[in-house]
Amino acid sequence: xxxxxxxxxxxxxxxxxxxxxxxxxxxxxxxxxxxxxxxxxxxxxxxxxxxxxxxxxxxxxxxxxxxxxxxxxxxxxxxxxxxxxxxxxxxxxxxxxxxxxxxxxxxxxxxxxxxxxxxxxxxxxxxxxx
Numbered sequence: 001x002x003x004x005x006x007x008x009x010x011x012x013x014x015x016x017x018x019x020x021x022x023x024x025x026x027x028x029x030x031x032x033x034x035x036x037x038x039x040x041x042x043x044x045x046x047x048x049x050x051x052x053x054x055x056x057x058x059x060x061x062x063x064x065x066x067x068x069x070x071x072x073x074x075x076x077x078x079x080x081x082x083x084x085x086x087x088x089x090x091x092x093x094x095x096x097x098x099x100x101x102x103x104x105x106x107x108x109x110x111x112x113x114x115x116x117x118x119x120x121x122x123x124x125x126x127x128x129x130x
Contacts, residue, residue, distance in 0.1 A: 015047060015096055018076055022099055025070035026052045031063045031101060035113050042116065046093075051100045051112050057087025060101045064090040067099055 019036060026034055031052040040047050054060035061084055068078050071094060079093040088106045092099040100112060 018094065018097055019048060021071055021074050021076065022050050022067055022097060025067040026063055029059065029063045029066045037113065037116055039116060046096060046098045048097045049100065049116065050097060053104050053107055054101055057103060060090045060103060061087045063101045064092050067092050
């Protein structure tokens with residue numbers, strides 16, 4: 001298995017427009033505690049992860065629906081959605097951005113920001129030793 005090359009946006013304006021559209025779509029449905037993480041140095045799967053909270057599984061589904069709808073309207077491709085049946089954690093895959101919408105208990109349990117932050121700090125520590 002050959003390693004993937006890191007994702008590099010060919011147009012930074014495209015990525016910025018996509019990030020802003022996602023955040024706006026989340027805020028439209030009153031999603032909160034929005035965190036945007038640049039993960040380009042950590043994975044080749046995506047460029048950014050956006051994590052947001054919703055007060056209920058119904059709201060999490062509505063936020064995910066709005067993200068898909070608003071981004072389609074702007075011409076961005078939607079690769080897929082997972083977790084809509086349960087709604088505790090809904091993931092919207094936009095390829096360049098992966099959006100996680102979670103109810104607070106699920107978000108606290110999985111703590112993606114810390115998980116990806118620790119990966120970044122470990123990576124920095126290893127590079128410093130080299």
